[in-house]
Amino acid sequence: MTDPVSDQTPAANTNAASQTLEWRDGDMPYSTAFGDHFYCQTDGRLECGHVFLAGNGLPARWDEQRSFLIGELGFGTGLNFCETWRQWRQHRKQGSQLHFMSFELYPMRAAEIDRALSHWPEIDVERRALVAAWPEEPRDIVTLALDAETRLSVVCGPAIDGVRQAATGFDAWYLDGFAPSRNGDMWSPELMQFLHDKTVAGGTFATYAAAGFVRRNLQAAGFTVERRKGFAGKREMLCGVK
Structure with missing residues (x-):
């Protein structure tokens, strides 16, 4: 298998930042830096399936190719990765390869990931494996x-730096930064253009966000953008293709 990023790993920020978390309703992390929850308060795992997997045509597309590269803006608690890995384990063909590359400014510690994901017994196996392998001081x-x-792979530092320096070859993107109104840098025209340029022809994106400027930035970058019904009463989400 040829890995499109292995020879051009993004240069990392050697001083990965940290942030102060608040824990609400038991084990739901809340970012004080961005004033937002890390995932949908209704059910973040089900939202991942509705928005990111279904929005990118997964797991069906895994049948079409032997290797698959997912990019993600905002690793957060690792919830999207764990749910994707769970479904990958159920649907992958023998010998296929999945590379999940996420870009995260504020990497959590293992204990924080463990606490945040303990809510979902469905991903217990994946949570335990991720926490056991996670470094004590995530950086670079x-x-x-x-x-x-x-x-x-989790690239620590500003997403725009990591994506800019990544090689091309992404098959799908999970755009999961904090709300556009609170984290505008994660949805900027420049970053959306880098995403488009790093994506293979026919590659896709999906996001819970439906703000007009997000849609326009994605369209300006070159994606064909589609509105779909959002999760848990949210009116719209966006997905699209290069």
């Missing part, structure tokens, strides 16, 4: 070979 680029067919 965290690269984990979690099984023979699954690799996780």
Whole structure:
């Protein structure tokens, strides 16, 4: 298998930042830096399936190719990765390879990830494996070979730097930064253009966000953008294709 990013790993920020978390309703992390929850308060795992997997045509597309590269803006608690890995383990074909590359400014510590994901018994196996492999002081680029067919890379630092320096070859994107009104840098025209340029022809994106400027930035970058019904009463979400 040819890995489109292995020879051009993004240069990392050697001083990965940290942030103060608040824990609400038991084990739901809240970012004081961005004034927002890390995932949908209704059910973040089900939202991942509705928005990011279904919005990118997964798991069906995994049948079409032997290797698949997912990019994500905002690793957060690792929830999207764990749910994707769970479904990948159920649907992958023998010998196929998944590389999940996420870009995260404020990497959590293992204990914080463990607490945040303990809510979902459905991803208990994935949570335990991720927490066991997670470094004590996440910084630079965290690269984990979690099984023979699954690799996780978390590039620590500003997303625009990491994506700019990544090689091309992304098949799908999860756009999961904090709300556009609270984290505008994660949805900027420049970053959306880098995403488009790093994506293969026919590659896709999906996001819970439906703000007009997000849609316009994605369209200006070159994506064909589609509105779909959002999760848990949210009127709209966006997905699209290059």
